[in-house]
Amino acid sequence: MHFELNDSAEFFLAIGGILLLGMVTDYIGKKTTLPRVTLLLVFGIIIGDQALDLIPVSLVSKFDLVTDMALLVVGFLLGGQFNLIKLRENGRGLIWISAGAAIFTVLAVTIGLFFTPLALPLIFLLGCIASATAPTPIMDVILELKSDSQFSKLLLKIVAIDDVWALILFSIGIAIMSVSHGNGDSIPSLLLASYHLIGALILGIVIGLPAGQFTGRINPGQPMLVEALGLVFVCGGLALWLDVSFLIAVMVMGAVIANTAKHHEYPFHEIENVEWPFMLVFFVLAGASLEFASLKQLTYIGGIYLFCRFVGKYTGAWLGAKISGVDLPTRNWIGLALMPMAGVEIGMALIAANKFPEFRQVLLTLVISATVIFELFGPLLTRYAIKKVEDRQ
Numbered sequence: 001m002h003f004e005l006n007d008s009a010e011f012f013l014a015i016g017g018i019l020l021l022g023m024v025t026d027y028i029g030k031k032t033t034l035p036r037v038t039l040l041l042v043f044g045i046i047i048g049d050q051a052l053d054l055i056p057v058s059l060v061s062k063f064d065l066v067t068d069m070a071l072l073v074v075g076f077l078l079g080g081q082f083n084l085i086k087l088r089e090n091g092r093g094l095i096w097i098s099a100g101a102a103i104f105t106v107l108a109v110t111i112g113l114f115f116t117p118l119a120l121p122l123i124f125l126l127g128c129i130a131s132a133t134a135p136t137p138i139m140d141v142i143l144e145l146k147s148d149s150q151f152s153k154l155l156l157k158i159v160a161i162d163d164v165w166a167l168i169l170f171s172i173g174i175a176i177m178s179v180s181h182g183n184g185d186s187i188p189s190l191l192l193a194s195y196h197l198i199g200a201l202i203l204g205i206v207i208g209l210p211a212g213q214f215t216g217r218i219n220p221g222q223p224m225l226v227e228a229l230g231l232v233f234v235c236g237g238l239a240l241w242l243d244v245s246f247l248i249a250v251m252v253m254g255a256v257i258a259n260t261a262k263h264h265e266y267p268f269h270e271i272e273n274v275e276w277p278f279m280l281v282f283f284v285l286a287g288a289s290l291e292f293a294s295l296k297q298l299t300y301i302g303g304i305y306l307f308c309r310f311v312g313k314y315t316g317a318w319l320g321a322k323i324s325g326v327d328l329p330t331r332n333w334i335g336l337a338l339m340p341m342a343g344v345e346i347g348m349a350l351i352a353a354n355k356f357p358e359f360r361q362v363l364l365t366l367v368i369s370a371t372v373i374f375e376l377f378g379p380l381l382t383r384y385a386i387k388k389v390e391d392r393q
Contacts, residue, residue, distance in 0.1 A: 011056065015059065015281065019281065022281070022284055023280075025043050026040070037137075037283055037371065037375050038371075038372050041284075041368060042372075043287065048287065048289065048290070059285075060285075060288075063282075063289070066278065066285060067285075067347060067350040068236065068351075070278035071246075071348075072236040072250050073274070075246075075247045075251045076231075076232045076250045076254040077275065078167065078251055078344075079250060079251035079252060079254025080257070082164060082259070093326050094154070094161070095324075096321070097321050097334060098165060100321075101338055102131040102166055102169060103316060105127065105309055106131050106169055107127070108311050108312030108315070109312060110124050110127040111308070113304060113308070121176060122363075125352055129170060129349055130305065130309040131165065131312075132167075132344045133158075133162040133313075133339075134159075134374075135156075135159040135162070137382065138159050138338075141379050142386070144383075145383065147386055147390065150330075151389040151390065154326075158334075158338065163344045166344065167247050168248065168251075170352075171197060171245040177352075196243070197244075199244035200244040200245040201248060201249075203252075204235065204250065205252060207235050208252065208253040208255070209260060212259070212260030232253075235250050236250055282347065286350060289368075290365060302366055306370055306374075309341075309374075310339065313338050317335035317338055329388070329389045333385040333388050334385070336385040339381045340374055341375060345367055346368060349367035
């Protein structure tokens with residue numbers, strides 16, 4: 001009997017191996033101070049073509065699909081955070097701080113990278129990607145410290161919607177970059193950019209409104225995983241087919257369902273249970289896509305990127321806190337607590353890299369490298385900020 005690995009066998013063996021070894025990596029991260037995302041990225045680098053070269057072509061060829069599926073799930077869950085009642089209850093401080101931290105990061109990174117050889121549309125896109133914050137490391141720090149202070153509660157509320165701003169800004173950046181790569185006149189280009197964004201908004205509303213009314217009816221008050229994934233993938237597929245932003249479309253759909261589905265408390269909470277396997281695979285594959293040669297060439301640009309993201313996050317959060325009138329300790333330390341960076345940023349970089357392959361290595365090298373650094377030091381800064389504020393309150 002002759003045994004031979006075909007593409008399907010390689011694909012399933014690779015996926016199974018990544019999930020099992022990734023689970024071990026995830027466990028090590030939980031039991032140590034090492035960030036889980038960083039460990040998964042390092043694991044990806046080790047088994048990638050820069051080291052052991054263990055990932056088969058059959059899986060690498062599906063990388064774009066894995067990325068899109070992971071981001072669709074994440075985008076839907078983030079959209080569900082836009083609950084109007086909760087936003088009103090949390091006050092304007094939440095909106096001002098989160099929006100300020102996101103917008104000023106875009107401005108700081110764009111201005112800082114303007115003095116590098118990178119193309120301007122790429123610079124703006126990198127700024128949009130830098131605006132996101134990783135909620136999981138921040139939540140882990142708060143749980144570890146068993147902190148129940150007002151500062152920690154505000155911090156959790158901010159990171160719950162922070163990535164929503166980032167994805168909105170990123171979608172705008174993708175639209176602008178797509179226009180800049182076109183050959184049409186300015187007016188048709190502007191119309192095209194508007195179509196990408198407004199079309200996604202309309203699609204999300206059109207699917208979200210009936211979904212909010214009819215989901216969760218089979219088992220009253222209990223939305224089903226099948227319903228959630230079905231709507232997410234249908235919305236994403238239609239968005240890609242219509243050539244509108246699939247991130248904006250699924251976020252809007254999630255927000256509409258969260259605000260119209262009155263017969264259940266939290267739409268599709270079960271989908272969170274399947275989010276991590278998607279994220280685990282794409283973190284590993286993202287690490288495998290990093291090229292060391294590009295990393296050496298972009299060292300000083302990476303330094304500017306890191307510095308400007310730090311300045312933008314801190315300054316934007318400080319200004320937002322000042323405008324909203326929060327207390328002085330919160331104003332001084334909230335920006336420092338928002339430094340962790342992880343999954344959504346890598347996902348956005350992968351989407352942009354797939355859409356603009358000529359910028360692939362620059363995007364992935366800068367974003368993955370920055371993610372590793374901010375994942376290592378960001379939680380330490382969050383911990384330090386929480387303790388400083390609690391000591392003064």
